[in-house]
Amino acid sequence: MTFKLMIPNTEGELQQELMDDEARILAGGTDLMVQMRSGKVAPTRVVSIKKLERLKEISDLGERIRIGAAVTYSELQRSHILQEKSPILLKAIRQIGSLQIRNRGTAVGNIANASPAGDAVLAMVLSEARVEIMGPKGERHESIESFIIGPGRTTLSTGEYIRAVVIEKTDDWQSLFIKVGQRNAMCISVASIGVLRKGKEVRLAFGSVAPVVVRAHKAERFFTREGIDGTKLGEFVERCVESISPIDDVRASSWYRRQVVRGELMKIFGHPDVGGTDVT
Amino acid sequence: MTPLAEEKIREFNVVKKNTDKVDGKALVSGKPVYTDDFDARDELQVKLVRSPHAHATIKSIDASEALKIPGVVAVLTSDDLPRVCFTRAGQGYPEPSPYDTFVLDRRVRYVGEPVAIVAAETEKAATAAVKAVKVEYELLKAVLSMDDAMKPSAPTIHPEEEASGIFDAERNIAAHFEMEIGETEKILKDCDVTISRTYHANTQLHAMLEPHVSRSYLDPNNRLVIVSSTQVPFHARRILSRIFNIPISSIRVIKPRIGGGFGGKQALHTEQYVAAVTLATRRPARLIFTREEVSMATNIRHEMQYEVKIGASKDGKIRAISMDGVSNTGAYGEHALTTLMVSGSKTLPLYNKVEAVRFSGNVVYTNLPPAGAFRGYGAPQGLFALDCIVDELATELGLDPLTVKEMNSIREGESSPIFKLMGEGREGVEQIVRSCKLQECIDRGKELIGWEKRSKGMLPDSRRAKGYGCAIAMQGSGIAKIDMGAATIKMNEDGSFNLLIGATDIGTGSDTALAQIAAEVLHVTVDKIIVYSSDTDFTPFDTGAYASSTTYVSGNAVKAAAEKVRMQILQGASEILEEPLPNLELTLAEVHSKETGKTISYSDICTQLFYTFNQRQIGATGSFVGEESPIPFMATFAEVEVDMETGQIDLKKLVSVADCGTPINPVQALGQLEGGTMQGIGWALFENVMYSQTGRMLTTDFFTYKVPTRMDYGELICELAESYEPTGPYGAKSIAEIGIDSPIPAIANALYDATGIRLREAPFKSEKLLFEILSREV
Numbered sequence A: 001m002t003f004k005l006m007i008p009n010t011e012g013e014l015q016q017e018l019m020d021d022e023a024r025i026l027a028g029g030t031d032l033m034v035q036m037r038s039g040k041v042a043p044t045r046v047v048s049i050k051k052l053e054r055l056k057e058i059s060d061l062g063e064r065i066r067i068g069a070a071v072t073y074s075e076l077q078r079s080h081i082l083q084e085k086s087p088i089l090l091k092a093i094r095q096i097g098s099l100q101i102r103n104r105g106t107a108v109g110n111i112a113n114a115s116p117a118g119d120a121v122l123a124m125v126l127s128e129a130r131v132e133i134m135g136p137k138g139e140r141h142e143s144i145e146s147f148i149i150g151p152g153r154t155t156l157s158t159g160e161y162i163r164a165v166v167i168e169k170t171d172d173w174q175s176l177f178i179k180v181g182q183r184n185a186m187c188i189s190v191a192s193i194g195v196l197r198k199g200k201e202v203r204l205a206f207g208s209v210a211p212v213v214v215r216a217h218k219a220e221r222f223f224t225r226e227g228i229d230g231t232k233l234g235e236f237v238e239r240c241v242e243s244i245s246p247i248d249d250v251r252a253s254s255w256y257r258r259q260v261v262r263g264e265l266m267k268i269f270g271h272p273d274v275g276g277t278d279v280t
Numbered sequence B: 001m002t003p004l005a006e007e008k009i010r011e012f013n014v015v016k017k018n019t020d021k022v023d024g025k026a027l028v029s030g031k032p033v034y035t036d037d038f039d040a041r042d043e044l045q046v047k048l049v050r051s052p053h054a055h056a057t058i059k060s061i062d063a064s065e066a067l068k069i070p071g072v073v074a075v076l077t078s079d080d081l082p083r084v085c086f087t088r089a090g091q092g093y094p095e096p097s098p099y100d101t102f103v104l105d106r107r108v109r110y111v112g113e114p115v116a117i118v119a120a121e122t123e124k125a126a127t128a129a130v131k132a133v134k135v136e137y138e139l140l141k142a143v144l145s146m147d148d149a150m151k152p153s154a155p156t157i158h159p160e161e162e163a164s165g166i167f168d169a170e171r172n173i174a175a176h177f178e179m180e181i182g183e184t185e186k187i188l189k190d191c192d193v194t195i196s197r198t199y200h201a202n203t204q205l206h207a208m209l210e211p212h213v214s215r216s217y218l219d220p221n222n223r224l225v226i227v228s229s230t231q232v233p234f235h236a237r238r239i240l241s242r243i244f245n246i247p248i249s250s251i252r253v254i255k256p257r258i259g260g261g262f263g264g265k266q267a268l269h270t271e272q273y274v275a276a277v278t279l280a281t282r283r284p285a286r287l288i289f290t291r292e293e294v295s296m297a298t299n300i301r302h303e304m305q306y307e308v309k310i311g312a313s314k315d316g317k318i319r320a321i322s323m324d325g326v327s328n329t330g331a332y333g334e335h336a337l338t339t340l341m342v343s344g345s346k347t348l349p350l351y352n353k354v355e356a357v358r359f360s361g362n363v364v365y366t367n368l369p370p371a372g373a374f375r376g377y378g379a380p381q382g383l384f385a386l387d388c389i390v391d392e393l394a395t396e397l398g399l400d401p402l403t404v405k406e407m408n409s410i411r412e413g414e415s416s417p418i419f420k421l422m423g424e425g426r427e428g429v430e431q432i433v434r435s436c437k438l439q440e441c442i443d444r445g446k447e448l449i450g451w452e453k454r455s456k457g458m459l460p461d462s463r464r465a466k467g468y469g470c471a472i473a474m475q476g477s478g479i480a481k482i483d484m485g486a487a488t489i490k491m492n493e494d495g496s497f498n499l500l501i502g503a504t505d506i507g508t509g510s511d512t513a514l515a516q517i518a519a520e521v522l523h524v525t526v527d528k529i530i531v532y533s534s535d536t537d538f539t540p541f542d543t544g545a546y547a548s549s550t551t552y553v554s555g556n557a558v559k560a561a562a563e564k565v566r567m568q569i570l571q572g573a574s575e576i577l578e579e580p581l582p583n584l585e586l587t588l589a590e591v592h593s594k595e596t597g598k599t600i601s602y603s604d605i606c607t608q609l610f611y612t613f614n615q616r617q618i619g620a621t622g623s624f625v626g627e628e629s630p631i632p633f634m635a636t637f638a639e640v641e642v643d644m645e646t647g648q649i650d651l652k653k654l655v656s657v658a659d660c661g662t663p664i665n666p667v668q669a670l671g672q673l674e675g676g677t678m679q680g681i682g683w684a685l686f687e688n689v690m691y692s693q694t695g696r697m698l699t700t701d702f703f704t705y706k707v708p709t710r711m712d713y714g715e716l717i718c719e720l721a722e723s724y725e726p727t728g729p730y731g732a733k734s735i736a737e738i739g740i741d742s743p744i745p746a747i748a749n750a751l752y753d754a755t756g757i758r759l760r761e762a763p764f765k766s767e768k769l770l771f772e773i774l775s776r777e778v
């Protein structure tokens, strides 16, 4: 494993470094270092963004919040605006890795890594996040759902990088984030579920049960249209399960992943005061 | 050598106190202490070319491309090495394991097996060379499960004619054992209730933090020096001597600090390769395994399956037990026979009131990674089966499981004929249980878990089910009449002592505990004892760190040596003070006359004996071999909650109370108990070894192989019962292994209590449990 470590001082220099196909951005490195070590990726240039102060900003845009690419999970957890305005993202972050991982890892790194198990990604999918991309041809914006196209795959092309992600404030929604794993600490989940609920409206997303984090749009519409009283609950849950396509891997079988999603949804929505006790 | 009765009640000066670890500061401050921390000039970096196939013969090896890589110095294949058959297992000699291994063979028997040794000036060149060595294989049918191993159609894994000690090579049976006391089948038929069940414990990885590593070089006199992360330095020296046909006098093995072993370093994994390189090139060499190599190509735990039958009368009295097992030793038979025997000999005596008992089993070869020694050494696999079937029997009888365990289990002063019939690899020794605080462990455990007040069933959220389980366990303290340890103590003129021990501290804290024993006998503080351990040139012999032996066996050796030195000190003082011996006694670092009140310090005694008066060295060697293997006992209680919708298992609380005799260093003893318990919890719930369809281990890193962290289970309470073992040093017996024996059965029993579902295959996966919950609903 040999590579050059570049530490640009400006976004202009960053842009230059990224014109190389073999270059990779290093944010927290909690995915990149692991992948380099296992030989999954072998960049010749590793470009650190730690000196780019502007990428470390969290800003209040009124209805939305903008999170710079170099902001770590721990910084997000300490941010008052996130604490007040995005309970769902904070709930997801609380379950990511360990303190050490949260001190280094970034939410934007989680997006760029495009893992179906990405916990921050799941919260951002629920928050209708838009990814702010900078590249040789200038700036572009894309919704997170269309930005991530497969496991480890995004629409980024050579020279492009994520500058920030912009999420909706969701403090007026009830929120819930559940991660099911064979163990609690530092677990990459068997399945994860996120729910936002406001009256008859609901947003649902699932992790680790499809090639990408998925939103259950059809089921959401069903919920608004039909509700979940009586027999409707079962129908609603089945529509949710239809939106996922889990695989067998070392952590669990696809059968189990489906069962977990079904079981958790019954718990969340089957509870007498719909939305479950955990939904706050 | 039964100690004086007053010792029992005496307050100790040093023993039974939480002395700081003698090596603690150096370890935590990052001083160079481990094998890999040292460098030698001109050292070669060694890497191994490994087989991608589970079973194949090697047709040819072409190293020409590899040798062209700048910096590559040598590529050794089986043609360059002596064809000597041996066992890598570090055990008493002659070893009870078959000789079925070569340093390199022309056949490979598991994915990851070494086929060639590469040595280069740099690690980078060595890595490149490993990829450049071309090996042509002829694939053979691979045996990837215990079931397949004994089928008539199964290929023979060890056809080589040099092998010896294999029970039935043609049928892939590495070892076999059977014994019976009384007429088991007849009594089973005669019982009010008889049940039969099968339990299966899967393998486990040691996951010690420090990987296997060793370095070798020739000293100025051309003697081969090996520095190794090993649990068995003296066995390593003997085995290397055999393989390379060089005299023991020409080999020195040094063990520096070790970052954990758990049995994984009780075999030769790296030493033979660096030795081969140094002998071939006359240059220093180093080999350190990657985590992947540690996982897939050293040793793992023996997977075992037991079919158990148990019969009892209506009132819960167990009358007969029969256990019939299969154990998977993988590609090689290290520790094959002995782990099988221990799974019976360190479990069945718990129920010593039976009228008949039978135990038998086969240990089979497969084309999976070789199994070896692992904390518990078969006992946890056996106990999973035995404790759970007693639990199931109690349910069948409508009795409380704990009551059935209590009324049938062994107590102080009792014995079991199994002690004599089953040793390790041969007959054992008769013994009575001189210390057994099992009932006290049970009573205290009940209190700590809230056994009497426990409520089971669905929690108010009508989703989670709660349950409780218990298990009782035993282990041993060294292997009687086999494990020998020795210690040498010499005195210095400032009143300090060098304690030279063959005993091997692998992170367990044994250097500290042994220093405490010496300090106690010699009436000094621990800082006056300078410990040096495990260097075959400088320390006396010891079989090594295994079988829960060090505190008991090596501890008794230290005590014997210290007692001799104590006599020599008194003798010296008597000469100097001109006082008869009976007048004299030791006080703190001084000799004092009860008659005249005259006092002389250790420092004065030794200074005079060195330089001016009746000149000589005070020093002595003591050794010890156990006539018996005193048994530590333990009771474990588990409280679980199961999410009935997902099968998620939440271990809310686990309590283990153990009787280890006197804990020489209580905080270290508890550390061993907690560590073992945690490792048992991991095996019960999280640690799951998986293979591809071609036999390649998939779970070789800590992303895929989940060792629990402290956040993965609830409250853990470990305690030690007040106890005293008359044959132990200051009343001590062992604590190193027992912790791992009981979590699996205790959790299995709790899961049953919560859900009514009996899981008989460990680890207990949420997925499996949910499947059972759903199948029951249908």
Ligand SMILES: Cc1cc2nc3c(=O)[nH]c(=O)nc-3n(C[C@H](O)[C@H](O)[C@H](O)COP(=O)(O)OP(=O)(O)OC[C@H]3O[C@@H](n4cnc5c(N)ncnc54)[C@H](O)[C@@H]3O)c2cc1C
Binding pocket: A024, A025, A026, A027, A028, A029, A030, A031, A032, A033, A034, A069, A095, A096, A097, A098, A101, A104, A105, A106, A107, A108, A109, A110, A111, A112, A113, A117, A118, A119, A120, A160, A161, A162, A163, A186, A187, A188
């Ligand atoms: C022990 C451990 C536990 C973990 N637990 C979890 C968990 O519970 N949940 C979870 O979701 N994840 C987990 N992870 C994964 C990882 O921590 C997260 O995905 C994290 O968000 C990655 O962020 P990072 O800043 O470290 O990314 P990096 O590793 O620095 O980068 C990840 C990838 O994104 C690229 N990249 C980074 N920034 C940019 C950018 N601005 N523009 C374009 N590309 C970019 C990099 O080149 C790289 O390919 C865990 C990892 C470890 C090691």
